[in-house]
Amino acid sequence: MKHLIQLSFFLLSLSFIYPQQIVVYENTVHPRQRIMLSQENIISLLPDIEQKILSGKLIQNISEKRYLIDSGLLTPQQAKEQVVIYVDKYPTAEQINSLTNLNINCLLEVWTPPLKNHPYGFFLAEVPVEKFTEALSLDFIKKIDTAEYERFPHNNYGVISINADDVWSMGYDGTGIKVGVLDSGIDTYYDGTEFPSSFERMDYSAYPTIDPGVENTVTGHGTHVAGTVLARGINSLGRTNEGNGSTPFKGAAPDAGLTFLKIGSDANGGASTAAMIAAMDAAVNIYNVDILSMSYGGWSTYHDGSEADEQKVDWVYSQGVPFFLSAGNSGADDHHYSGTVPASGNTGYIAINTSSGSALTFNLVWYDGLGTNNNLYMEYYNSSFTLLAKLESATTESIRGTESKFSRHTLNVQAGTYYVRVFNTSGSSQFFHIYFDDWGYPDITFASPDPDYTIGQPASADYGFAVGSYVSRTTWIASDGTGPHWYGASYILDDIAPYSSRGPRVDGYQKPNISAPGHAIISIRDTDVLTSWNPGWIDNDGITGSGSANYYVMTGTSMACPIVAGSAALLLDYEPATVPQLIYDAIQNSANTSGTGTVPNNTWGYGKLDVLAAISEPLPVELSSFTAKVLKNGAIKLDWRTETEVNNYGFEIERLQGYKIEKLQNWEIVGFVEGNGNSNSPKDYSFTDNTVGYGKYSYRLKQIDADGQFEYSKIIEVNAGNMPDGFVLEQNYPNPFNPNTTIKFAVAETKPVKLKVFDILGNEVAVLFNETAEGGKLYETKFKSENLSSGIYFYMMESDNFRSVRQMLLMK
DSSP: OOEEOOOOOOBSSOOOBEESOEESSOOOOOOOOBOOOOGGGSOEEOHHHHTTBOOHHHHHHHHHHHHHHHTTSSOTTTOEEEEEEEESSSOOHHHHHHHHTTTOEEEEEEEEOOBTTBOSEEEEEEEEGGGHHHHHTOTTOOEEEESOOEEEEOOHHHHHHTTHHHHHHTTOSOTTOEEEEEESOOOGGGBTTTBOSSOEEEEEEETTEEESOOOOSSOOHHHHHHHHHHOOOGGGTTOOOGGGOSSOOOOSSTTOEEEEEEOSOTTTSOEEHHHHHHHHHHHHHTTOOSEEEEOEEBOOSOOSSOSHHHHHHHHHHHTTOOEEEEOOSOTTSOOEEEEEEOTTOBOOOEEEEEOTTBOOEEEEEEEOOTTOOOOEEEEEEOTTOOEEOOEEOOOEEOTTSEEEEEEESOSOBOSEEEEEEEEEOSSSOEEEEEEEOOTTOOOEEESSOOOTTOOOBTTTSTTOEEEEEEOSOOEEOOTTSOOOEESOTTOOTTSBOTTSOOOOOTTOOOOOOEEEEOSSEEEEOOTTTOOSOOTTEEOSSSOTTSSOOOEEEEESHHHHHHHHHHHHHHHHHHSTTOOHHHHHHHHHHTOBOTTTOSSSBTTTBTOBOOHHHHHHOOOSEEEEEEEEEEOTTSOEEEEEEEEEEEEEEEEEEEEEESSSOOOTTOOEEEEEEEEEEEESSOEEEEEEEOOOOSSEEEEEEEEEETTSOEEEOOOEEEEOOOOGGGEEEOOOBSSSBSSEEEEEEEESSOEEEEEEEEETTSOEEEEEEEEEEOTTOOEEEEEEOTTSOSEEEEEEEEOSSOEEEEEEEEOO
16 A cells, blocks of 8 residues: 655745845845645655655655646656765666666766765756656665755955954965855956956856856845955955944955855755755866855755755865855744653644744654654644644654654745644654744744754754854944944844854754854945945945945855855965864864853854964974875885974874775774874874875874874875776785685776686686776775685686786685
């Protein structure tokens, strides 16, 4: 018998991902066309494939598009869904063919491998709606989710507040550091003045279609954000208006390089999950950015760091690129409620206030861990406590053990007070969260909201650096001389901004990481969008009422995030090739904690950004050099020097094959060198790695204190030589052997490879490898011969364009 999935609310345009900003006088377009489906319109799935669905939103989208096909509003050829397909490993040629035979377009160029805390890899695909169920039935597909979640976007006092001007005076301004910015669009009018005259740019907003046009006529968010990172301040040199600060309006790293990848659509500025993932991938694999910044975010399903865009953030970090993300602007929206429901019981009535025309749509979320399935659901009531009708999705579970159930009462309610109750049919009490799930209708608020657990996605990723906002400016003078203008009396100088989203995640993971100036930040005005004067305009020269006004005021965590990204560029300028975790640590450990309470906490993270203190952060062991060279015998020798040492127990040498880190957990420990404890004089160290083969290797040092604390060095890279003929098949060792021997092989390019063993008569006796081999990786296989007789054996490695055979001798 088929199990019916009931859906939550139904939208033709999907859940939005917003830029994390509150914009002065700039309209944000939120088009919402709604479809009210009846029960029979909702697709049903067999239980064995239902468990592959990662969110009720995916079934919602498929059901809507099938309804549009049946209504004649879409043809089957038009009705497609962009999805995230999760698999154990990179798909084989046979698996890819099984998808293409269903007319599924596989976007394998953004393949993301399994990572620490992410057991599956994933790729994007475009699936015809009519082939959706067939695709789900394929055994190698482990999970599937929509890639059409759409998110929207979430300063001279800013850079002064973090002491960036003091760092500039030390000679560090971001020179030579390339910052990648993913945002709505950028005004090319400023090329060669506020922005570099020539910088890399590409539009990924309609992925898989890409093009070089990066302007956006809907929102000026991206121009403002890019300016906050690295504006040169050219248009404001010599200004003197103390009302807005007397210094030029520079970004945090005013000489950094820029790669701008547009993700915001031209229709409404929103960015789909697919666009964000593709742009993240390109930033690393195509443009080789040093730092990545994105001020987009929202709420999706689980709030636990497990979803595809969060996994892609963790992948960016694993490639050696620190990633800074706005925490979100939901701290004061009153859109989140939390509480505990007793075992086999229910909560009291939870009050909700609405305005006319609002939609009662919610996501009930609870974390009970993998293998535990507490069953919760919600009921809706009117102001007279009369039970109301509802639709709800089947409960879905994340790969980390968080459960979600979408539900709604109706898409259009009268203004007033409504109530919900949470019911628990399981035998243990459960802490839960209710998230209002329709950002297009903000006038739904809980009477007793909880500002915690409101961190946005993908800032909630394990290795994303989430940035909250505090108030470094309360007023400003407009370009016509009027003012001071302000946002409201609730904003207190040097206090956290009320809108700044709070942590932690629903699984208790610490967020945010840091807070930075984000309130009333002055940066570049987009001349394509902000064309009519309003009080947000800021003049260039400080002489109000005349001359140009190329600057603008915006507020939000969107503005705080690029300040931290620019600060990271200053740190990299100061100490090139520093690994992401050291950058994160330097920012967190040096944070200003005045007025923040005990840190880290859910409001401030580790405190207020202070980039001067971050650069001045003392290291227990000062490493002045770290180099690698290939010896004549093929071994790799590492040499390093320390200038000073405090409490230094020693160095763990870690190695990774390949320049790019594919998994957060696959560094291999290859040796240990004892330290000198305490020293004020230079000390030289060396280590020779005799266990390498062909190809590229990365090394890092894990410096360990006597008390167990540790820090990582920068990563260095070395090429141990190219493979002859594009592959290598080494002689087995030992040879002769009994009973086991090791065979190593590698290929220069990723391709399917077979490695088989034959006896002297040509009979196949073993298959040691039969899958896709990754280019540049040295594989090691064991051949076990317990059940074979002594004699000569052959092992053969073959692929599409080569075959190699070697001989080995078994002696018993």
